[in-house]
Amino acid sequence: MRLISAEDCEAPVPLWWALVAVAAVIGFALPSFVGLDVVMSTSIIFVYAILTLSMSYLWGYCGMLSFGQTAMYGVGGYAYAVIALNSGNTTIAVFAAVFLGCLFALVIGYFMIYGRISKIYFTVITLVITVVLEKAVRATSDERFTIGSVPLRGQNGISNVPDLQFPWDPSQTLFLDGVYYVALAALLAVFIGLRLLLTTHFGRVLMGIRDNERRSELLGYDTRKYQLGAFVLCGGIAALAGVLYGVWGNFVAPEMMNLNSAANIVIYAIVGGRSTLAGPIAGTAIIQYLTSWLGTAGVGQVTVILGTVLIVFVMLFPRGILPTLGDVIAQVWRFALAGRDRAKLPGARKTSDGWRNA
């Protein structure tokens, strides 16, 4: 399945571009056909999908499972809120927030990656960072914790996050459907950008490191530099998602970076398929839709179901829906072809999902 699994890091085929274009057209046309509530709930799926991509790229293509993406997401959201409220200019705030997300990733990434802690410790330390950051933000309810003119308000979060202004005309702001288009455009940019990144030298070296770190090092690559680069890049993407979340709900809160949101994006990625780029987006849409449906259906605690989903997928379908589906289709296709024309068929190409146990 070359279309969804970009494993062979070649330039995307024309059919891929065509499918992306169709998806983009459908996405941009959607608000004309559905109500504002659907537009709102779809926008947030786009935001989560960007966050999930920032995690699943690191996980599936660099072999680094980071629970710290939600921390960078929170940093981005809070930075946007504080800077936009202080400066009154949201364009500067967006760039500053993404920059701060990268910087945060750079600092914690330096200590972890240059400390050469093992992959599993990396995962656990990023988890700890997320937990502590959330706790720290929750403790800022006192008036003393005011940055510029903006009190952080601890548990309650900042509830007057300004709307996004047009960069060329700060007097005009984007409304709900505007946020939808911005989120969709950002998601497309991140998706296509990451897909093209796979074809570059940088992206290929990262995959090489994922498959065999020692060998890449012996070939002369400074693996730490590449891994830190990927971590910083994904930190920026996560911060961008945080900014969009703040703009979407005019609200940022410590919940953005709690363990539940970290768990959610891992579930999105694992359900969709972590070693693909389309999978995490599909996973986000499916699970997000499912949880909001379960929430309204009132079947009790959503975490029970999410936990069960996570266990079942890890135990039974560790590669996720899209790659598994892809395998099934490929099998059927091969079976159909094999009956007709056995001689011409090349040997079954083994699709590697690129997943290595640490």
Next chain:
Amino acid sequence: MVGSVIVLYQILFAVSLFILISLGLAIIFGMMRVINLAQGEFIMLGAYACLIFTRLEINFWLAALLSGLVVGLFGIIVERCLIRFLYGRIMDTLLATWGLSLLMIGLVTTIFGPQEAGVEVSLGKLDVGEFSVSIYNLVLIAAAMGLLALTYALWRYTKVGLVVRGTMQNPDMAAALGVNTDRCYMLTFGFGSAITGLGGALIAPLVGNQPTMGAFYVAKAFITVISGGAAPLTGTLLASGVFGSVDGVISYASTQVVGEISVLLVAIVLLRLLPTGITGRLGGGV
């Protein structure tokens, strides 16, 4: 003089909390190399079990022991149903136990509701100069040290401990020598869970029980065991000592949250300097 006694007490108390939280994980993760992200929820389960037993008017100390037993049994069930399929697949273990942690939070919330429920133990206070020290906290310090010493002795000086350590080091060789490694893994996991549950029960009177209380403990436990390094029990003691001192002193001088953040910063810097942990250079030991 009194001031330094109080600071010393604060440090000892913080160190004991670290030991209680991470001793079970030192066995489960430090020895068995099973990343159990549901560790915090095992603590939570211990605390809730203790709550139920004390509500049934059982003496608190007996209730704490029973809670440890309950969580130990629960651990064995988890090992049989989940963990044993995942030995050697460390990342998958991590994800599956995270799923388990969500599941447990959800189930406990469904049964007990999201609000806090406390366990009350009143042993009175001891006056030291102008300060007063809760006697329960002093008992807790003794309990943590005792539990650590007991585990260490069990592992280091008994036949059972030797067999378990041998199995963890080389399961094939142990099996060839007639050890039932499958049962050994199961019981070790159960023992680690029981210690965790006991720790949770002992912590319960200090904090309000909440279904989500595990999140912060799991973080603390993991940084302690990871920073401890290759010798799980010695390492956990040393790391608890370092982090407990940092936490105790800074919490005393500032707020608790600042103390907890400092612990994390110290842990990260420590891992940069000693990537294999405090006992990493020792090359073995318990």
